[in-house]
Every structure is written in C-alpha cells, then in structure tokens.
Amino acid sequence: SAVISQKPSRDICQRGTSLTIQCQVDSQVTMMFWYRQQPGQSLTLIATANQGSEATYESGFVIDKFPISRPNLTFSTLTVSNMSPEDSSIYLCSVRQGADSGTEAFFGQGTRLTVV
Amino acid sequence: AQSVTQPDIHITVSEGASLELRCNYSYGATPYLFWYVQSPGQGLQLLLKYFSGDTLVQGIKGFEAEFKRSQSSFNLRKPSVHWSDAAEYFCAVGGSARQLTFGSGTQLTVLP
Numbered sequence: 001s002a003v004i005s006q007k008p009s010r011d012i013c014q015r016g017t018s019l020t021i022q023c024q025v026d027s028q029v030t031m032m033f034w035y036r037q038q039p040g041q042s043l044t045l046i047a048t049a050n051q052g053s054e055a056t057y058e059s060g061f062v063i064d065k066f067p068i069s070r071p072n073l074t075f076s077t078l079t080v081s082n083m084s085p086e087d088s089s090i091y092l093c094s095v096r097q098g099a100d101s102g103t104e105a106f107f108g109q110g111t112r113l114t115v116v
Numbered sequence: 117a118q119s120v121t122q123p124d125i126h127i128t129v130s131e132g133a134s135l136e137l138r139c140n141y142s143y144g145a146t147p148y149l150f151w152y153v154q155s156p157g158q159g160l161q162l163l164l165k166y167f168s169g170d171t172l173v174q175g176i177k178g179f180e181a182e183f184k185r186s187q188s189s190f191n192l193r194k195p196s197v198h199w200s201d202a203a204e205y206f207c208a209v210g211g212s213a214r215q216l217t218f219g220s221g222t223q224l225t226v227l228p
Contacts, residue, residue, distance in 0.1 A: 004159070033215060042206065043160075043218045058215075092159060104150060105208075105216055107159035 002027055006093050006108030013083055013115050020079045021111045023093030028073035031096040031103075034066070037110070038089045046091075049076040083115045118143045118209050122219035129197050130227045137192040137222050139181075139207030148210040149190040151181055154221075155203045163205075166190060177201070202226040 003026040013019050023032065032049040047055040047068055055068035070076040080087055093108040119142045129135055141147055148167055152160040164175025171183040181192045190207060204223050208216040 006159075042220045045215045048215070103210075104162050104165055105160075105210075106162075107152075109157075109159040112157075 002106040004108035010112040029095040033094040035092040120219035128225040135194045150208040
C-alpha cells in the first residue's frame with residue numbers, strides 16, 4: 001500500500017490568484033495522477049504527473065492552467081492558476097505502484113478549494 | 117472507450133438491512149473493476165477489486181461484489197448495513213495503466 005499526504009487539506013482563495021497543492025508519498029511509485037472532483041460530481045482525471053518530464057494532460061485541461069511538477073518518485077505538485085469560482089472543487093492526488101492495468105490506486109485525502 | 121454507469125444517485129436503507137449498489141461498465145476486453153468508498157472530507161478508500169478468477173469478490177468492511185460478464189455488471193453488496201457505512205461509493209474500471217474511469221457515484225444514507 002501507499003500512504004499519501006496531501007497539503008493543504010482545504011483553502012479559500014481569491015479569484016485571480018494561484019494555489020499550489022502538494023502530494024507526498026511514503027514510497028516510490030510509478031504512476032502519479034491528479035483528479036478533480038467538482039461538487040456533487042465524480043472524479044475527472046486532470047493529468048498524469050511524469051517524473052522528470054512534462055505531465056500528460058487529459059482533454060479539457062492545459063498546462064498553463066494546471067501546471068504540474070514531479071521532481072522525484074515520491075512527490076508532486078499541482079498548481080491551480082488564475083483561479084475563478086468555477087475552479088472550486090476537491091483536488092485529489094492518486095498513485096499506482098505498478099504500470100499493470102490491475103494495480104489499485106491509492107488516494108490522498110484531497111484538497112477542498114473554494115474560490116471567492 | 118471505457119465507461120462506468122452507476123444508475124442510482126442516492127440510496128437510503130435502514131440500519132441492519134441489506135444493500136446492493138449497482139454498477140455497469142463498458143470495456144472492450146477483460147476489465148479490471150474496483151469499488152471505492154469516500155467518507156465526508158476524506159479521500160477514496162478501496163473496498164475491493166476484481167481482476168480474474170472467482171467472480172464473487174470479498175472486500176473490507178463486510179462488502180462483496182459479483183462480476184457478471186453477461187450483464188457487464190459489478191454490483192456491490194452487504195448483507196447488513198451499519199450506520200458507519202453512510203458515504204459515497206464509486207465504481208471504477210481500469211483498462212489502462214494511465215487512469216481509472218469512475219462512475220458518477222452513489223450516495224448512501226443509513227437510517228437508524
């Protein structure tokens with residue numbers, strides 16, 4: 001298993017500002033992902049954080065809005081840039097310890113973001 | 117493309133009653149299927165998973181799920197619900213190493 005520490009757990013931010021969310025894992029993992037969970041909705045994958053290279057973004061998400069870093073195999077950050085109220089969501093870091101399709105995913109406790 | 121449908125947005129059961137949460141998936145090959153639970157203010161916790169073999173899978177907290185290929189279903193069951201089971205439940209399919217595809221979730225309310 002993997003234990004994920006995600007910070008901050010919640011924040012209230014002014015529109016137009018940026019917030020960086022940190023994800024720390026207690027072991028080296030192959031795959032790290034960032035998800036968004038809008039109020040009352042399911043999880044939507046934002047991007048896959050690649051160690052030492054640019055993240056791979058899903059359709060509808062761009063690097064300028066959601067820059068991601070992954071300097072090593074245990075840490076990643078997601079920045080939500082130039083925020084608007086529509087960015088109010090829970091942001092979740094997730095890891096999978098293998099590249100096999102059946103490897104389960106572990107999740108951080110999430111960052112609840114409110115933009116005012 | 118893979119997809120997951122959870123037809124029940126909200127289910128209410130009495131404590132001690134049995135529970136079944138429905139999940140239907142669409143995937144071109146043998147799917148990898150998961151059930152996660154999310155309690156308020158928490159991340160997602162894995163309840164159980166199915167890869168192959170026995171189609172009845174046992175998980176944590178007394179949950180089980182049955183894979184039915186003919187119906188493309190992976191329903192979650194529990195014989196006797198506890199008040200602490202109140203949460204949101206997500207079914208997911210993992211056909212790619214890149215991501216899991218989640219259903220829309222089912223919110224479970226447990227009445228005393």
